[in-house]
Amino acid sequence: MTGLPARASCVLVLNSGSSSVKYQVLDMDGPSRAAAGLVERIGERGARLVHRTADGGERVRETSVPGHEEALRLIAEELDTDGVGPASPRLAAVGHRVVHGGPVFSEPRLIDDEVLAEIERLVPVAPLHNPGNLAGIRTARSLNPDLPQVAVFDTAFHTTMPEHAARYAIDMRTADEHRIRRYGFHGTSHAFVSRRTAGLLGRDPSEVNVIVLHLGNGASASAVAGGRCVDTSMGLTPLEGLVMGTRSGDIDPAVVFHLSRVAGMSVGEIDTLLNQRSGLLGMCGDNDMREIRRRVEEGDWAARLAFDVYVYRIKKYIGAYLAVLGRVDAVAFTAGVGENNPAVREAAVAGLEGLGITVDPELNAAPGDSARLISPQDAATAVAVVPTDEELEIATQAFALVNG
Numbered sequence: 001m002t003g004l005p006a007r008a009s010c011v012l013v014l015n016s017g018s019s020s021v022k023y024q025v026l027d028m029d030g031p032s033r034a035a036a037g038l039v040e041r042i043g044e045r046g047a048r049l050v051h052r053t054a055d056g057g058e059r060v061r062e063t064s065v066p067g068h069e070e071a072l073r074l075i076a077e078e079l080d081t082d083g084v085g086p087a088s089p090r091l092a093a094v095g096h097r098v099v100h101g102g103p104v105f106s107e108p109r110l111i112d113d114e115v116l117a118e119i120e121r122l123v124p125v126a127p128l129h130n131p132g133n134l135a136g137i138r139t140a141r142s143l144n145p146d147l148p149q150v151a152v153f154d155t156a157f158h159t160t161m162p163e164h165a166a167r168y169a170i171d172m173r174t175a176d177e178h179r180i181r182r183y184g185f186h187g188t189s190h191a192f193v194s195r196r197t198a199g200l201l202g203r204d205p206s207e208v209n210v211i212v213l214h215l216g217n218g219a220s221a222s223a224v225a226g227g228r229c230v231d232t233s234m235g236l237t238p239l240e241g242l243v244m245g246t247r248s249g250d251i252d253p254a255v256v257f258h259l260s261r262v263a264g265m266s267v268g269e270i271d272t273l274l275n276q277r278s279g280l281l282g283m284c285g286d287n288d289m290r291e292i293r294r295r296v297e298e299g300d301w302a303a304r305l306a307f308d309v310y311v312y313r314i315k316k317y318i319g320a321y322l323a324v325l326g327r328v329d330a331v332a333f334t335a336g337v338g339e340n341n342p343a344v345r346e347a348a349v350a351g352l353e354g355l356g357i358t359v360d361p362e363l364n365a366a367p368g369d370s371a372r373l374i375s376p377q378d379a380a381t382a383v384a385v386v387p388t389d390e391e392l393e394i395a396t397q398a399f400a401l402v403n404g
């Protein structure tokens, strides 16, 4: 990366999970990707870093990574080699994905001690996510205390939800005292994808209604009216809604009482069951859709049932959001499963032809890595595959914030 001018046009984006850190450096002059990578299995055996350079090169390091501090130090070393490390004058900011922003944060925020303390207070409602986000922020700050750190919240896009969509029908005083309401997550992705979908239709986001289906490891649906979120499937925590890799999504809350009273499970055990041992994994032993599809093709009964429950839930949300929006211009599939799995897309809209929602089998099956329509040309509602780019969205928001 020699020959580029040394000015602060780059943003380092960190998506710190409990056992992994995904990162990218984006040069906002392009925008173009200056570097990207992943440290996985932090605190476990077999930890490794995979670093990709702008010219398509790859460097892999297999080494012990006991915690986030060591992970970020490794990342900093690799980025230094490419001239875009945390001390480089080319960096304008670090943008952090923060999953839970609670009721306070509806916009990206420059991180100070107060913002950090609030993210910490939200750990109980995002136990799988906020602790990793915090570790990433603290370590990045210590590596270069002078570099602006910006938090971009998964919940921010959903703060436009009306009260009737955000409220649970429970005792109002209890709800308010404990800030219990539906917050929604993956908002950075829902915002990016709904906007891109409008672009694909050649229309302004303010004119179109879109149902976005973000189907990754975590999965959520949103109803977006004229660029604003009016409902989404995740709630107080990222457990509500669609069936996910390891999370149940919607269940009768009385299942929790039953597991406690009848099965004798503790709250912690039930939490682990619903968040980490349920969903696709709990139903068939696999949470990777590629593996599940392979098993379905072989006639595996458990994989078939898990698949059917997964796509049936998606279909129910499409129907619900059709009712919420009144008129739907497009249904957009995104994230790992949504972008790559034609069988899921086909099954999720099967039977909705009467509502104007259907896919063209050939377009749906055709591989591709850019935003594209997969519905028949004369369809009333467009169905689209729209790759998400949460990192680009985070970098864009962080860069805009530090540049006033």
Ligand SMILES: Nc1ncnc2c1ncn2[C@@H]1O[C@H](COP(=O)(O)OP(=O)(O)O)[C@@H](O)[C@H]1O
Binding pocket: 215, 216, 217, 218, 245, 287, 288, 289, 290, 335, 336, 337, 340, 341
């Ligand atoms: N080619 C593919 N076909 C089907 N599923 C895929 C494919 N590639 C990735 N996936 C699915 O995407 C999931 C991960 O999605 P991703 O959006 O990367 O999740 P996250 O960001 O939550 O880790 C994997 O669990 C896998 O099931």
Ligand SMILES: CC(=O)OP(=O)(O)O
Binding pocket: 099, 129, 154, 185, 186, 216, 217, 218, 219, 238
């Ligand atoms: C909020 C959430 O579920 O995030 P992820 O998909 O990264 O687990």
Ligand SMILES: [Mg+2]
Binding pocket: 216, 217, 335
């Ligand atoms: Mg993701």
